[in-house]
Amino acid sequence: MGKISDALEKYKKERAVKTEPLPLNKPATSRELEKNRPAPIDFVMPETYSPKLITLSSPDSLDAENFKVLRAQILFAKDRKRPRLIMVTSVFPGEGKTFVATNLAASIAQGVDEYVLLLDCDLRRSTAHKLFGFSNLVGLSEYLRGEKELSDLFLKTQIKKLSFIPAGRPSPNPSELLASNKMKTLLHEVKNRYDDRLVILDTAPSQVLAEANVLSQYVDGIIFVIRAQKTPREAIRKGIELIGKDKILGIVFNDYQQPFKSYGQYYKKYYN
Numbered sequence: 001m002g003k004i005s006d007a008l009e010k011y012k013k014e015r016a017v018k019t020e021p022l023p024l025n026k027p028a029t030s031r032e033l034e035k036n037r038p039a040p041i042d043f044v045m046p047e048t049y050s051p052k053l054i055t056l057s058s059p060d061s062l063d064a065e066n067f068k069v070l071r072a073q074i075l076f077a078k079d080r081k082r083p084r085l086i087m088v089t090s091v092f093p094g095e096g097k098t099f100v101a102t103n104l105a106a107s108i109a110q111g112v113d114e115y116v117l118l119l120d121c122d123l124r125r126s127t128a129h130k131l132f133g134f135s136n137l138v139g140l141s142e143y144l145r146g147e148k149e150l151s152d153l154f155l156k157t158q159i160k161k162l163s164f165i166p167a168g169r170p171s172p173n174p175s176e177l178l179a180s181n182k183m184k185t186l187l188h189e190v191k192n193r194y195d196d197r198l199v200i201l202d203t204a205p206s207q208v209l210a211e212a213n214v215l216s217q218y219v220d221g222i223i224f225v226i227r228a229q230k231t232p233r234e235a236i237r238k239g240i241e242l243i244g245k246d247k248i249l250g251i252v253f254n255d256y257q258q259p260f261k262s263y264g265q266y267y268k269k270y271y272n
């Protein structure tokens, strides 16, 4: 309890949220941007975050340590270039994609060098905002529908080097929005704007919906989440095949014990 309260206290002190300044004309580092950042004024940062953000709430736990290991494997792999645009996905709903994406983003941003942008691309059932204590009124779907500018979307989180773009209100046509040229341009923009920033995408399940497969074409690497002992082997094989194994950076065996969430017919098909 002591550690959680200390952590909460520490992050309560940094409560102001603001949008990120408009992108500069030339590529800059996130560190330079940080220096020139105006004083935060716009919103009040949520006072607290979910305990499920364990890299913050329980930094000394085994789970938090596991995220540090995952972070090191992504950032310091010997056999490949460091990926800049990473998506987290799984074949089915409720396997822990959001848990992994948010905690991985937080863990990387707590390191010394890397800045991180977490982009919630689950335009149907987004939940990443809840872990940071945000509502989900404006985000990616409003931008893709042309209702908001990119600069309106960035939120500062309780972690200094972690920015967040929520998914926004649920959209009736998420596959079309994510497959649009606007989305492609956005990913290119956020990936290449700052050379010391990693972008992490939280996505919808790959075998149930088309979105993750569309996004997989644009990313440098994929983290695949599997519910240990639950996700059927054949479904994993198919999921990896569909998404392309060349880009898979690693597989996370999430051993969390909680009933799977229902996803209508898909749930019945695969789990009954």
Ligand SMILES: Nc1ncnc2c1ncn2[C@@H]1O[C@H](COP(=O)(O)OP(=O)(O)OP(=O)(O)O)[C@@H](O)[C@H]1O
Residues within 6 Å of the ligand: 052, 090, 092, 093, 094, 095, 096, 097, 098, 099, 100, 122, 125, 127, 203, 204, 205, 254, 255, 256, 258, 261
């Ligand atoms: N390792 C874990 N430890 C604690 N809680 C976890 C863990 N993994 C998942 N959970 C919890 O299980 C639930 C489902 O996880 P999560 O929302 O991350 O799954 P998801 O794959 O993103 O689901 P969806 O497909 O609906 O987006 C959440 O309440 C989450 O906090």
Ligand SMILES: [Mg+2]
Residues within 6 Å of the ligand: 097, 098, 099, 122, 125, 126, 127, 202, 203
């Ligand atoms: Mg999710």
